[in-house]
Amino acid sequence: MITPLIHHDLHFNSYGSYLRRRFGCRVSKVNVDGGFTCPNRDGAKGTGGCIYCDNSSFSPGGTVPAIPIETQMAEGMAYHRKRLGSEKFIIYFQKFTNTYAPVDRLHDLYSRALAHPEVVGISVGTRPDALGDDAVELLTDLARTSYVCVELGLQSMDDRILQRINRGHTLAEYLETVERLAGRGMEICTHLIHGFPGETHDDFLRTAQLMASLPMDSLKIHQLHAVKGTQLAQWYYEGRFIPLQHQQYVADICDFLELIPPTMTIQRLYGSAPQAIRVAPNWNLKNNQMWYSVVNELKRRGTWQGCKLADGGLHVSNL
Ligand code: SF4
Numbered sequence: 001m002i003t004p005l006i007h008h009d010l011h012f013n014s015y016g017s018y019l020r021r022r023f024g025c026r027v028s029k030v031n032v033d034g035g036f037t038c039p040n041r042d043g044a045k046g047t048g049g050c051i052y053c054d055n056s057s058f059s060p061g062g063t064v065p066a067i068p069i070e071t072q073m074a075e076g077m078a079y080h081r082k083r084l085g086s087e088k089f090i091i092y093f094q095k096f097t098n099t100y101a102p103v104d105r106l107h108d109l110y111s112r113a114l115a116h117p118e119v120v121g122i123s124v125g126t127r128p129d130a131l132g133d134d135a136v137e138l139l140t141d142l143a144r145t146s147y148v149c150v151e152l153g154l155q156s157m158d159d160r161i162l163q164r165i166n167r168g169h170t171l172a173e174y175l176e177t178v179e180r181l182a183g184r185g186m187e188i189c190t191h192l193i194h195g196f197p198g199e200t201h202d203d204f205l206r207t208a209q210l211m212a213s214l215p216m217d218s219l220k221i222h223q224l225h226a227v228k229g230t231q232l233a234q235w236y237y238e239g240r241f242i243p244l245q246h247q248q249y250v251a252d253i254c255d256f257l258e259l260i261p262p263t264m265t266i267q268r269l270y271g272s273a274p275q276a277i278r279v280a281p282n283w284n285l286k287n288n289q290m291w292y293s294v295v296n297e298l299k300r301r302g303t304w305q306g307c308k309l310a311d312g313g314l315h316v317s318n319l
Contacts, residue, residue: 003306005262010291011298012257012305015218015267019090022147023120028086030076031094034109035065038096039130045168050155051231052165052193052224054277069112077118089116090147092123099126103134110138114146121147123189128152128174136180143185150181151189151220157207161196166231178214187217189267194252195224195244197235204252208259212309216264221256222271223249226279233279243281250293254301257294262306269294 007017019027039045080086091113113122142148154174156162181188194204223244226232235241253269270290
């Protein structure tokens with residue numbers, strides 16, 4: 001039996017459906033570049049960056065976006081209005097570490113995004129070790145009147161893998177940050193990657209159990225993939241990174257979803273890179289093709305998000 005929060009056709013709780021339920025119309029996320037840097041590249045935490053980071057346009061000193069965010073927003077909103085008929089927007093500060101600047105600069109950028117009448121909120125991508133108390137207070141303040149989502153990159157819950165991929169933070173730092181953010185009126189999203197060398201299927205499912213135990217609102221997951229010019233691409237050429245097969249990834253994602261509470265929304269299940277810079281894997285899928293690979297597998301199994309929780313996810317049926 002599928003619970004009310006699980007989209008009937010999808011067998012999981014998609015973020016798009018959630019936004020439609022919450023705001024009563026189609027809501028799109030519009031990416032903007034706020035001109036941030038990353039402490040794992042500018043020397044504050046490290047200089048090499050994560051081994052998979054595509055940093056071709058990384059600018060170590062920059063805190064001013066090349067194009068004003070209002071211009072970026074206008075272009076992104078026009079695109080989504082035309083392509084999807086979106087009526088409201090969430091401005092997504094995506095590139096690099098979007099809380100890594102003095103709080104007055106954060107206030108200026110976030111407030112300018114929220115000032116647009118069709119913008120219902122912001123989403124802020126960051127690292128667990130880059131959220132000072134002043135940034136948390138600012139986000140708490142903004143969450144009183146707008147939708148605010150903090151997207152935390154964890155990627156792996158295994159400290160040995162975090163070290164190997166040069167993340168520059170630990171699981172403990174992530175858990176502490178989740179605790180600091182919880183209960184403040186903002187949503188928390190975690191970014192995960194599946195397919196690291198040394199990660200087993202059981203490790204990935206343990207990550208699902210960890211997520212299920214946390215005050216997590218949404219998840220973004222994608223397969224480990226290498227793009228040109230990264231250390232991961234070098235690992236691939238040397239045979240140290242063997243990408244998952246498409247069918248294996250789909251099966252693992254379904255196993256994962258079956259362990260995630262139906263209240264948690266799913267923002268992403270797949271990552272793709274333009275053909276010109278893609279090294280591996282080369283599945284050559286569009287986003288919705290992966291989406292439907294997962295949907296079809298859940299349907300084939302007759303399962304859904306949360307069905308393997310103790311109560312089969314039915315604890316939400318009264319919501
Ligand atoms: S934290 Fe993000 S921006 Fe920074 S090095 Fe890693 S992937 Fe790149």
